[in-house]
Amino acid sequence: MYPHPDVLAMACADLVEAKGWRSAVILHEDSAVGAATIAPDSDRLALLPRQLPLPNEDALLRNLLLVLKKSGAVNFIIWCGPECAVRVLDAAQRVGLLAARHSYVVLTLDLHTQDLEPFSHGGANITTFQLYDLNSTEVTETIDAWSTAYSRRLGDEEDASSASEAPPVALLLAYDAARLVAETVQRLNLPAGGVGDCARGSGAFHSDTILNYVRSEEWAGGVSWEADGARRDVRLGLAELERGGALAHVALWAPRTALVWQRPVVYTPPPPHDSMTNRTFTVLIALASPYIMKKKSTDRLSGNDRYEGFCIELIDQLANLLQFNYTFVEQPDGVYGNYNNTTRQWTGMMRRLRDDPDIDFAITDLTITAERERGVDFTTPFMNLGISILFHTPLPPEPELFAFLLPFSNEVWLYLGFAYIGSSLVLYVVGRLCPEEWQNPYPCVEDPPALENQFTLANALWFNLGAVLLQGSEIAPVAYGTRAVASMWWLFALVITSSYTANLATLLAKTTSTELIHNVQELAENEHGITYGAKKGGSTYTFFEQSQNPLYQKMFQEMRQQKMPEKNEDGIQKVMEGNYAFLMESTSIEYTIERNCEVTKVGDLLDSKGYGIAMKKNSQYRNSMNLALLNLQEGGVLREMKHKWWKEMHGGGACNAVEDRESSELRIENFFGLFLVLIVGCALGIALSCCDLAWAAARSQRDPDAPFLTRFWHELRFVFRFEQGEKPVQGPLIESKTTSAHTESPGSLEEEAPDEERLRSLSLQTAGTGAGAAPRWSRRRSSMHNASMRLARHATRRSSRRSSTPNKHA
Ligand code: GLU
Numbered sequence: 001m002y003p004h005p006d007v008l009a010m011a012c013a014d015l016v017e018a019k020g021w022r023s024a025v026i027l028h029e030d031s032a033v034g035a036a037t038i039a040p041d042s043d044r045l046a047l048l049p050r051q052l053p054l055p056n057e058d059a060l061l062r063n064l065l066l067v068l069k070k071s072g073a074v075n076f077i078i079w080c081g082p083e084c085a086v087r088v089l090d091a092a093q094r095v096g097l098l099a100a101r102h103s104y105v106v107l108t109l110d111l112h113t114q115d116l117e118p119f120s121h122g123g124a125n126i127t128t129f130q131l132y133d134l135n136s137t138e139v140t141e142t143i144d145a146w147s148t149a150y151s152r153r154l155g156d157e158e159d160a161s162s163a164s165e166a167p168p169v170a171l172l173l174a175y176d177a178a179r180l181v182a183e184t185v186q187r188l189n190l191p192a193g194g195v196g197d198c199a200r201g202s203g204a205f206h207s208d209t210i211l212n213y214v215r216s217e218e219w220a221g222g223v224s225w226e227a228d229g230a231r232r233d234v235r236l237g238l239a240e241l242e243r244g245g246a247l248a249h250v251a252l253w254a255p256r257t258a259l260v261w262q263r264p265v266v267y268t269p270p271p272p273h274d275s276m277t278n279r280t281f282t283v284l285i286a287l288a289s290p291y292i293m294k295k296k297s298t299d300r301l302s303g304n305d306r307y308e309g310f311c312i313e314l315i316d317q318l319a320n321l322l323q324f325n326y327t328f329v330e331q332p333d334g335v336y337g338n339y340n341n342t343t344r345q346w347t348g349m350m351r352r353l354r355d356d357p358d359i360d361f362a363i364t365d366l367t368i369t370a371e372r373e374r375g376v377d378f379t380t381p382f383m384n385l386g387i388s389i390l391f392h393t394p395l396p397p398e399p400e401l402f403a404f405l406l407p408f409s410n411e412v413w414l415y416l417g418f419a420y421i422g423s424s425l426v427l428y429v430v431g432r433l434c435p436e437e438w439q440n441p442y443p444c445v446e447d448p449p450a451l452e453n454q455f456t457l458a459n460a461l462w463f464n465l466g467a468v469l470l471q472g473s474e475i476a477p478v479a480y481g482t483r484a485v486a487s488m489w490w491l492f493a494l495v496i497t498s499s500y501t502a503n504l505a506t507l508l509a510k511t512t513s514t515e516l517i518h519n520v521q522e523l524a525e526n527e528h529g530i531t532y533g534a535k536k537g538g539s540t541y542t543f544f545e546q547s548q549n550p551l552y553q554k555m556f557q558e559m560r561q562q563k564m565p566e567k568n569e570d571g572i573q574k575v576m577e578g579n580y581a582f583l584m585e586s587t588s589i590e591y592t593i594e595r596n597c598e599v600t601k602v603g604d605l606l607d608s609k610g611y612g613i614a615m616k617k618n619s620q621y622r623n624s625m626n627l628a629l630l631n632l633q634e635g636g637v638l639r640e641m642k643h644k645w646w647k648e649m650h651g652g653g654a655c656n657a658v659e660d661r662e663s664s665e666l667r668i669e670n671f672f673g674l675f676l677v678l679i680v681g682c683a684l685g686i687a688l689s690c691c692d693l694a695w696a697a698a699r700s701q702r703d704p705d706a707p708f709l710t711r712f713w714h715e716l717r718f719v720f721r722f723e724q725g726e727k728p729v730q731g732p733l734i735e736s737k738t739t740s741a742h743t744e745s746p747g748s749l750e751e752e753a754p755d756e757e758r759l760r761s762l763s764l765q766t767a768g769t770g771a772g773a774a775p776r777w778s779r780r781r782s783s784m785h786n787a788s789m790r791l792a793r794h795a796t797r798r799s800s801r802r803s804s805t806p807n808k809h810a
Contacts (some may be wrong), residue, residue, distance in 0.1 A: 018164050019103065028052050099123055127239065275624070276324040288365045290591050290646065291307045313641055376616065390584045434480070434482055524551055572592055
């Protein structure tokens with residue numbers, strides 16, 4: 001009953017000819033048995049036979065189909081059973097071979113037994129042959145009657161329902177065979193008891209008679225057999241898969257008549273609709289961090305798994321929302337593309353999206369520009385940005401030597417100096433004006449010969465300096481006038497020192513140095529030899545190329561003379577090498593400066609634009625994509641994704657930590673100036689004291705005949721005799737081993753010693769009573785001590801005069 005396999009091959013040959021195929025791939029299970037029948041003339045139809053992998057080798061099957069896809073195959077003949085055909089169609093859908101331009105002829109009579117709905121949306125033309133018109137009333141009635149009888153006999157609901165499913169052709173043929181046998185038995189009037197009693201073998205008794213009769217007769221429905229027993233004269237129906245999964249009867253085929261179309265078979269693409277459900281799209285991508293990156297993994301990745309990034313995740317989100325499948329295809333040269341006015345051709349991804357029917361969408365950091373919009377359609381922007389400048393981070397400034405002077409400007413320092421000298425002079429004068437500041441230098445002497453003023457010019461300067469450096473001094477004003485001047489100076493000093501302290505810390509920690517450029521104007525007019533550029537052929541470069549702004553035009557003239565970086569990474573590298581500014585899109589700059597602390601963003605945005613997903617002009621999917629994008633935007637998904645890919649993934653936030661730490665630390669260089677002042681001050685002190693010592697040595701009566709240098713040398717040597725805590729007033733400072741002080745001038749020493757003793761006790765007495773001697777004044781102990789020492793010196797002078805002139809009494 002089953003038609004000879006040649007019948008399917010002949011029908012297929014006629015169909016392929018009717019479709020006008022010039023080439024096709026025949027996917028077969030065992031061996032391409034019917035290939036010669038399908039394509040007897042290889043000039044008219046080039047058949048490429050490919051054996052299908054085993055049923056459990058899905059990956060191999062997909063690879064085979066991918067290879068065929070790459071080779072540009074669009075017409076396929078699947079010659080295998082219905083389950084196998086569905087497996088092939090499923091794999092074809094996964095690799096993007098079920099689009100509108102793809103055609104399939106499935107050579108099985110049982111395709112109607114399978115669920116074909118998933119393959120009905122991609123737009124591919126899927127045709128098959130049917131032995132029975134399953135929609136004809138005769139067939140449906142018979143099936144119904146049979147299934148009712150079958151289920152009644154079984155009494156089993158489950159089996160009854162399975163009986164009502166589309167029956168395989170073998171079942172229908174068996175039914176036909178049974179009817180033929182029944183009719184033969186009837187026509188030959190064979191004894192009914194002997195027929196069909198197969199169990200006892202009696203059925204075989206008439207088998208040859210029945211078989212010969214069946215074969216030799218003409219039966220209703222054109223059932224006939226040829227001499228070799230093969231059934232070739234069959235009529236097949238041609239059915240096409242419709243949206244929703246039904247097979248629609250479109251033509252009849254018979255060996256003699258070939259194809260007779262029952263509706264004109266002019267291939268019309270599926271009506272435009274924006275449903276993307278279950279379709280598989282090919283998305284063209286180009287590598288650009290963090291939009292599309294190659295995934296780093298120790299495993300061997302393949303297909304879509306090889307990529308990651310913001311745009312990859314975006315497509316995944318859209319696919320989830322719109323229920324479509326996708327395959328990524330990488331643009332090998334990474335060129336996004338533009339319209340070349342000279343060649344009048346599109347380039348890069350733009351060209352491929354326009355020309356390659358396999359490519360449905362293109363996505364990366366692809367800027368929506370007016371020029372590109374003329375060639376392709378864009379979705380609404382999924383990210384907004386503008387052009388800005390990427391430049392080398394200014395190196396932290398070399399700490400200034402006199403950084404401690406920074407809190408005040410030179411002018412302020414100058415005025416402070418004037419204020420200090422001026423107020424010291426005022427204090428000096430006021431001190432002299434105030435009678436109370438004229439004090440008795442020897443409090444123990446009731447009636448002093450003269451009064452002294454503590455506010456000498458030197459003391460006034462010292463007093464004011466002590467106040468401004470927050471150290472105070474031993475001098476205390478006692479009169480109202482001096483106290484008034486001192487208070488005002490203290491207030492002035494308080495404010496000045498507080499402002500100084502507050503400013504100093506901030507200024508010392510300041511890391512921003514003088515940046516060479518601050519905006520695009522300064523970049524264009526810079527005289528530091530800074531060159532600049534933008535990504536070659538990118539929208540930033542085109543922006544400058546097409547700008548009417550004189551500044552940007554000038555910049556473009558500069559840029560066109562230079563070699564532009566091919567990728568953003570090359571531009572960043574040049575920036576790091578120095579003296580180069582890279583005009584780049586702000587989102588990419590943000591991503592870069594999060595990870596690369598050597599570069600920074602300079603200036604504001606030059607324009608405002610967005611990235612979009614490109615698709616073919618007038619694509620029916622634009623609306624669905626826009627709606628889905630808006631959903632993602634309003635749901636905050638895009639913002640979260642941006643945060644993830646910019647701030648978290650692949651080392652985001654690396655520069656913030658470094659900046660914080662660096663700005664809070666002060667380095668030793670910040671204090672070099674201060675150390676210098678300390679060292680110079682100490683050196684000055686030593687020098688001054690040496691001069692003092694020299695002066696003292698010159699005036700010393702100790703050894704009047706010795707030359708100055710010897711005396712100075714003696715003084716100096718005494719300084720370094722640290723074991724000697726007391727300095728003799730007279731006599732040699734350095735005693736020679738042979739000459740003792742007593743033998744040298746015994747008289748004078750003997751006379752001096754009691755004087756010294758006396759003076760010391762006098763001095764102590766004075767110190768003890770001094771406070772009581774001047775109750776009105778708040779005297780300090782040291783000034784008392786000074787006064788008593790002066791008194792002691794006075795007494796010494798008197799006693800020495802007495803000893804030199806013994807006849808006179810002081
Ligand atoms: N987004 C740009 C484009 O679509 C590439 C980068 C740039 O030009 O700065 O061409």
